[in-house]
Amino acid sequence: MHRLETHPTFVKNVQIGGQNKVVIQTMGTIPPKEKEKALEEIITCANAGAELFRMSVLDELDAKAFAFLSANSPIPLIADIHFDFKLAILAIENGASKIRINPGNIGSLDAINKIIETAKKYGVPIRIGVNSGSLKKKASLENPITANDLIKECAEMVKIFEDRQFHDIVLSLKGSNIMETIEAYRLASKTFPYPLHIGITEAGIKEVGLIRSAAGLSPLLLDGIGDTIRISLSESPVEEVKACKRLLHDLNLYDNYPTFISCPTCGRTEVNLIPMAHRVSDFLETIHKPIKVAIMGCIVNGPGEARGVHLGLAGGKKHWALFKDGKVIATLNEDEAFERLKKEIIDYKI
Ligand code: SF4
Structure with a gap:
């Protein structure tokens, strides 16, 4: 199946975008600071087929744990940061191979600049996650958030990065429902040259989440949209990896799978x-x-x-x-x- 061409970005040795492949990722349930247990979870997911692994960073101990985890993980690790730009910097300095931020909650332009400078220095890409819940525009019943609103705000964020000659960007968009998310990704694929991380967040327990994710992600994948995927489930991350493999396989996007x-x-x-x-x-x-x-x-x-x-x-x-x-x-x-x-x-x- 032909994928839409996007700017290739490297998370350590894993390429996202610019190829006919959708990279599978999942997210850990164990805090990075619980190093040994967290590493066990990473290895289990890598053995199941995960190619990237994301972890929430809540404090300095979590950020510093990336030194141990990155040195021992078989796959590149992504630090997920909200609110505190200093944690993003610390995670990069300690070996995170990519970071995910929501610029809507990172704060000042100065804070975003500092993250960009550090990411540039270490050659680390940044996922910009734009979420309908944290847009500048506040939704009301008469004036709900639309896919265009998500794209507009995403474009403002992308400009900040481009103005600083930073192009190692991956984008994700989260609408308030599946149809809005599909529309936002379709618009994003026409608007930006950057790889897209696709997923339906807060998808639900396995029985619900699998169907919801297949409903939301299949139309995009069939359009050639999506360079990396996570299927969020209220389940162990291994189940998320299996779900990604099955969905991609059924759409002829994953080889060597029964x-x-x-x-x-x-x-x-x-x-x-x-x-x-x-x-x-x-x-x-x-x-x-x-x-x-x-x-x-x-x-x-x-x-x-x-x-x-x-x-x-x-x-x-x-x-x-x-x-x-x-x-x-x-x-x-x-x-x-x-x-x-x-x-x-x-x-x-x-
Ligand atoms: S394979 Fe046989 S048992 Fe299974 S549904 Fe078909 S007819 Fe019924």
Whole structure:
């Protein structure tokens, strides 16, 4: 899929923008100052597929912890700063590879200037996050915040950075609802040459947030908009990373990832399909090849409905038929089926 061309920006060795790829990021739940625990969370997320990891910086201890964390993290770290420009400077000096600020709450122009100077000195990009809740314009029922308001304020911020010859910028926009956010990103992609960080913040618990994020982000991704992505969920950050991978994969924007399908079950199902589907889906998270696997409830329609997959199981009377490239190669009981499928998945040559 063709991505809209944006100015490439480097977060240490990770490129955002200017390429046909959407970089996956998530945000930690452990304060940076709890160094060992925080590092564990970073490593878990990196192993799950996160390419960037953002952390809230609330005080000096958090900012200084970036020295330890950046030296030990397998992926670049982003410091998320609100209100106190000194923390942004301290985080950069201690090894943060990117910072995220909302200039609307950072304060004076002088404070923003000081951040820019430090970022320039250390070669660190800055994400400017513009949020409908912290615009200069105050919304009312008669005069709500619009996508144009977000773009106008974003343009004022961008000008401050450009006037200081600072172009290592990533932009994000948060409207008060999904439609406004989509419109704002579409306008931003036409207005600014800079990479866009896309996400629907405050998306909700997993069941709600996944749908809301897919609803909000898919139209943008299909338009070629979005250079880095976070799917916010009231869940562990690993779930956010998995969600990013799945969404990007379904839109042909993430390679070497398995495709998994399972049937919705019906009156013909005579096996414990749902637990089997979960086991297989969890196992496939550990596989890095574009294999297609199906778990179907019946042998009558299963393999036919799962046409095009490499491997699959179709349920019969308390047993499973294992099919490979459309042909049944074994009949297995409940206990054997999962282990045998696992082996076939590992051995399958794409
Ligand atoms: S594959 Fe079989 S069990 Fe599953 S929904 Fe289709 S007909 Fe029903």
